[in-house]
Amino acid sequence: MAKEAPIINALTARLDGKLARQIYSEYQNRLREVTFLLSERDVFISLRREIRTIEILLALSIFNKRVIANFDAAVKFHITVSETGDSSTIRMGGFDLDDSERRKLSSVALSYRSLMKRFQIPEFVMTYETTWEFLQKIQDLKRGTNLGQSESLEDEG
Amino acid sequence: MPSPFKDILQLEAEVRIFINRYKSTVVNSSKRVSDYFEMGCYNDIVKFYREKNYTVAIQNLQKGAYRYKCTTAGLQSNFSYFKIESIGRAEEYEIHHNLAVQSSWDPDIFTTPDISVIKKNCAQVTKHYYDTGKPFSFVANEDLVTFCECKNYAPYPELIFGFVGILNELFYSLTRHSGVTYGTSHIAPSLMISGKPNKQTLRIKQSLENRYQINIIFDLFYSKRVTFSKSRISKLRTL
Numbered sequence: 083m084a085k086e087a088p089i090i091n092a093l094t095a096r097l098d099g100k101l102a103r104q105i106y107s108e109y110q111n112r113l114r115e116v117t118f119l120l121s122e123r124d125v126f127i128s129l130r131r132e133i134r135t136i137e138i139l140l141a142l143s144i145f146n147k148r149v150i151a152n153f154d155a156a157v158k159f160h161i162t163v164s165e166t167g168d169s170s171t172i173r174m175g176g177f178d179l180d181d182s183e184r185r186k187l188s189s190v191a192l193s194y195r196s197l198m199k200r201f202q203i204p205e206f207v208m209t210y211e212t213t214w215e216f217l218q219k220i221q222d223l224k225r226g227t228n229l230g231q232s233e234s235l236e237d238e239g
Numbered sequence: 240m241p242s243p244f245k246d247i248l249q250l251e252a253e254v255r256i257f258i259n260r261y262k263s264t265v266v267n268s269s270k271r272v273s274d275y276f277e278m279g280c281y282n283d284i285v286k287f288y289r290e291k292n293y294t295v296a297i298q299n300l301q302k303g304a305y306r307y308k309c310t311t312a313g314l315q316s317n318f319s320y321f322k323i324e325s326i327g328r329a330e331e332y333e334i335h336h337n338l339a340v341q342s343s344w345d346p347d348i349f350t351t352p353d354i355s356v357i358k359k360n361c362a363q364v365t366k367h368y369y370d371t372g373k374p375f376s377f378v379a380n381e382d383l384v385t386f387c388e389c390k391n392y393a394p395y396p397e398l399i400f401g402f403v404g405i406l407n408e409l410f411y412s413l414t415r416h417s418g419v420t421y422g423t424s425h426i427a428p429s430l431m432i433s434g435k436p437n438k439q440t441l442r443i444k445q446s447l448e449n450r451y452q453i454n455i456i457f458d459l460f461y462s463k464r465v466t467f468s469k470s471r472i473s474k475l476r477t478l
Contacts, residue, residue, distance in 0.1 A: 089251065092258045098269035135243050138251060147433070149265060151460040152272040152391075155279025162282050163305045166321070167297030171304040174274055178304065186264045197257055201243045201250050209458065211393075211435035224244055 090141040101148065108144050115213035116140065126217050128224065136220060142198075143208040143216070150194050153187040160184045273391055274309050277353055280389035280431045280459070281336055283467045284354050285321055287426050288334070290472045293323040298333070308337045311351040315362045315376035322359070325424065331359040332384055332425075338362060339377040340386065343411045349377055350408055352386035356425060383409060385425045385478055393434030394457055399443050402430040406453060413452050413478075427476040429454040452476055 087095075090109045094102040120130050129136065160179055164170040172179040198205070207223055210216040243250050258265075268275075289295055297305060299319045308318040321334040334356050339349040349368070361382035368375035386409060388402055406428055407414050413428065436444065436457040444455040454476050456466055465471055 086255070089254055089258075092255060096262070096266045098266075098272075101269045101272055132244055135247050135250070138247070138254060139243065142254065147460060149269070149272060151433075152275040152279070153268065155282065156271075156275035159275075159278035159282040162285055163297060166285075166295055167300060167305060169297070169300050169303055169305050172278075173301065173304040173306045174271065174309050177271065183268075187268065190261045190264055193257055193261065197253055200240065200253075201246070202240050203243055209435065209460070211437055 088141075089138050093141055093145050105144050105148055108148075109141055112140055112144075112213050112216070113137065116217065119214060119217055126221065129217060129221055132220070132224065136217070139203065139207065139220060140216065142203075143210070146194070146208045150191050153191050157184055157188050157191065274307070276391040276433065277336070277389050278307070280387065281334070281354055283431070284334060284356075284387055284426065285323075286467050287472060287475070288323045290467075290469055291424060292326045294326060296322045296324075298322045308335075311337050311339065313376075314364065314374055316364075323356075330424070333357050333359055333362070335362065335378075339375065340383050340409055341377055341380040342408050343380045344408065346380075348408075350405060352405065352409070353389045354387040356384040356386070358382045358384065380409065385428055386410075387426070387429045387431055389431045391433045394432045394436050394440040396440065396443055398432070399430065399440060399447065399455060402453075402455070403447060403451070406451060414450075425478045427452045427454055427478050429456060429475075431456045431459055433459045448476070452478065 086092075090106060094105050097105070116133075116136055120126050120133070120136075156179060160170075160172060161184075163172055164181075170181050198208075203223070207216075207219045210219060241249050285295055297319055298321070299316070300306075301317065301319065305319045306317065308315075315335065315338055318336075320336070322331060323334060324331045334354065336354055337351055338355050338357070339351045340355055342348045342350070355378065357378045362376055362378050364374045364376055366372045366374055368377075386405075388405065390398060392398060403414070410428055430453070432455070434457065440457070444457070447453065448455060459466075466475070
């Protein structure tokens with residue numbers, strides 16, 4: 083059986099070139115840092131065997147930030163327009179963000195969150211400034227020390 | 240429940256199913272994500288005014304649709320916007336997107352903030368901006384109430400200092416303002432950035448907010464649910 087492409091390639095395949103480059107480039111830069119930190123910093127020793135999980139969560143976190151969060155923003159704006167005015171269509175050049183498009187964007191975001199919840203990955207793990215912080219969060223997740231955050235994940239539904 | 244560590248193969252398989260199921264929506268929408276980001280910021284500002292007891296109404300629908308101005312080009316009269324009216328104070332303003340604003344220093348130069356709140360019915364048109372005489376929409380500086388810039392980036396010093404340049408151009412008076420106010424009607428000029436700050440950019444935010452009546456809002460995706468929530472909106476600086 084042919085080997086499947088890495089998750090990051092699957093996530094970025096056929097996306098708009100600029101967006102795909104942003105996601106791919108951030109992923110590669112972070113992954114280089116991850117590799118360095120795992121090999122050189124003993125504080126992350128417990129994560130050395132989790133590289134596959136780290137790669138997937140890293141790819142998903144960047145996808146979350148650059149795609150899912152923006153889909154959420156569009157959905158919220160569409161709701162504001164629909165509730166405020168007599169229109170449920172937002173015209174952007176030649177494209178109409180209407181009820182049907184909004185449902186599609188919502189489905190992607192909901193399905194993504196449902197996947198995260200199913201695997202007990204709290205949203206806080208997906209936001210970080212430094213790669214070090216990202217690894218710390220992964221480590222906390224693994225250790226199960228983030229009980230408070232897990233509870234808040236339940237609250238977020 | 241499965242774990243991302245113990246059940247890695249299952250996680251990978253389910254992520255691939257997710258990707259394949261939604262590929263066409265994600266691909267088709269991927270060209271518009273930066274517009275969607277700005278929409279989110281625009282929505283937050285509308286929400287701010289709603290929380291401040293303004294009624295909000297959409298104006299200028301085009302053939303039944305809200306026509307969103309994606310770029311700085313185009314006449315403002317061809318695009319939709321929000322009208323806000325203060326309950327009990329009979330004050331009306333408009334929230335526009337990508338509307339050029341006249342400089343506070345020189346009436347012949349303009350810059351276009353992502354979001355601007357202006358006095359009602361004050362968007363103007365001139366034929367003297369372009370050499371070709373093509374009409375150009377703008378608002379006079381004295382009719383600008385406040386503005387916001389939205390940046391879908393990780394914050395870095397030059398990005399933040401660039402905002403002060405716009406502030407200086409559009410709101411010179413605020414660069415000399417030392418007082419800080421909260422709870423009044425209009426949001427202070429704000430820089431809304433999607434990325435998380437590091438130590439240095441946090442220092443810059445603190446320093447600039449000590450000097451100027453502005454908001455610098457970081458980590459928008461994660462924090463805006465907090466920043467623009469009912470309970471926290473009073474923490475934003477206002478004019």
